[in-house]
Amino acid sequence: QGTRVGFYKRTCPRAESIVRSTVQSHFRSNPAIAPGLLRMHFHDCFVQGCDASILIDGADTEKTAPPNLLLRGYDVIDDAKTQLETACPGVVSCADILALAARDSVVLTRGINWQVPTGRRDGRVSLASDTSNLPGFRESIDSQKQKFSNFGLNTQDLVALVGKPFYLALCFTSMFKGFYPVNIPLVLSLSILFFPLTAGGHTIGTSACQFFSYRLYNFTNGGPDPTINPAFVPQLQALCPQKGDGSRRIDLDTGSGNRFDASFFTNLRNGRGILESDQKLWTDASTRAFVQRFLGARGLPPLNFNVEFARSMVKMSNIGVKTGTNGEIRRICSAVN
Numbered sequence: 001q002g003t004r005v006g007f008y009k010r011t012c013p014r015a016e017s018i019v020r021s022t023v024q025s026h027f028r029s030n031p032a033i034a035p036g037l038l039r040m041h042f043h044d045c046f047v048q049g050c051d052a053s054i055l056i057d058g059a060d061t062e063k064t065a066p067p068n069l070l071l072r073g074y075d076v077i078d079d080a081k082t083q084l085e086t087a088c089p090g091v092v093s094c095a096d097i098l099a100l101a102a103r104d105s106v107v108l109t110r111g112i113n114w115q116v117p118t119g120r121r122d123g124r125v126s127l128a129s130d131t132s133n134l135p136g137f138r139e140s141i142d143s144q145k146q147k148f149s150n151f152g153l154n155t156q157d158l159v160a161l162v163g164k165p166f167y168l169a170l171c172f173t174s175m176f177k178g179f180y181p182v183n184i185p186l187v188l189s190l191s192i193l194f195f196p197l198t199a200g201g202h203t204i205g206t207s208a209c210q211f212f213s214y215r216l217y218n219f220t221n222g223g224p225d226p227t228i229n230p231a232f233v234p235q236l237q238a239l240c241p242q243k244g245d246g247s248r249r250i251d252l253d254t255g256s257g258n259r260f261d262a263s264f265f266t267n268l269r270n271g272r273g274i275l276e277s278d279q280k281l282w283t284d285a286s287t288r289a290f291v292q293r294f295l296g297a298r299g300l301p302p303l304n305f306n307v308e309f310a311r312s313m314v315k316m317s318n319i320g321v322k323t324g325t326n327g328e329i330r331r332i333c334s335a336v337n
């Protein structure tokens with residue numbers, strides 16, 4: 001039993017439009033909720049599956065863990081849930097609200113629209129310690145490969161499992177940062193297909209200086225990270241001064257932070273990636289091929305970023321879903337029933 005498009009067609013026909021109009025109205029007063037919700041959905045799916053575990057309040061829940069401290073948009077989900085409980089009490093899960101809101105956020109930032117399969121149910125567990133599943137922004141491709149082999153899986157296993165070319169396998173390993181899934185084959189196949197969007201999500205939104213300013217000063221031999229375009233360094237240094245305010249935010253996709261487009265890949269090619277993990281997508285040959293394909297480089301089979309992003313999102317948003325009689329439909333999104 002999985003998710004399907006139109007799950008609420010009979011039980012709550014207005015479910016999707018209620019979520020959409022709620023996201024829209026919040027977006028009008030605060031456009032930063034769009035990237036916030038997209039990222040929140042990703043952080044939900046990578047911990048206990050897409051089950052709204054990220055939304056639960058309390059001591060030592062996922063919310064309280066370092067990777068989640070800056071997530072934004074919880075109020076949007078709560079608002080949508082309140083309206084849905086009035087329209088169709090006890091029917092629409094918080095996990096589905098979040099998955100729909102992530103899609104709506106991409107649409108609002110002028111990205112692609114796609115149909116979101118629904119029917120997720122909400123989880124009852126949320127532990128801060130589980131968030132080590134989330135990828136780190138500093139890990140080397142090598143150490144990621146090491147972690148992968150900790151599961152007793154070599155690159156050949158990986159390729160066999162998924163039936164994709166070698167470079168895809170290599171590319172996948174970079175997704176595998178500190179990730180200790182229960183269902184390895186499932187996660188493997190999902191992650192392989194889903195890889196290109198790790199970068200894609202960063203076409204909108206911002207990062208706090210604290211996540212990348214180490215690249216600007218004393219990175220190697222007292223200088224900045226050599227993979228940053230030298231012309232871009234002073235610009236970044238002005239935005240994030242040494243010993244400045246680490247919470248100051250700047251666009252992940254310089255010049256196009258509010259728009260869902262492929263410009264992010266041009267920035268990577270030009271040494272203008274903000275996060276180390278993003279710039280590595282260009283410096284590592286295996287992942288560079290994808291960036292080039294999204295850019296339509298000559299001699300490589302082209303990939304349409306929007307189309308691939310939507311495809312990958314559907315896969316990501318099905319990770320570890322609870323359906324049927326698993327989980328529950330929460331009454332309020334911030335607490336289990």
Ligand code: HEM
Nearest residue numbers: 035036039042070135136137198201205206207208211277
């Ligand atoms: C290698 C994988 C990834 C790493 C290391 C990573 C890391 C980060 C970091 C450090 C930030 C800055 C957070 C802040 O300052 O608030 C960020 C922001 C963001 N990430 Fe990722 N991320 C990854 C994958 C993804 C994926 C798969 C998506 C979505 C599909 C995504 C969507 C976003 C968005 C939209 C933002 C902006 C958030 C905002 O403006 O509030 N990221 N990411």
Ligand SMILES: [Ca+2]
Nearest residue numbers: 044047049053
């Ligand atoms: Ca979750």
Ligand SMILES: [Ca+2]
Nearest residue numbers: 203253256259
């Ligand atoms: Ca953009």
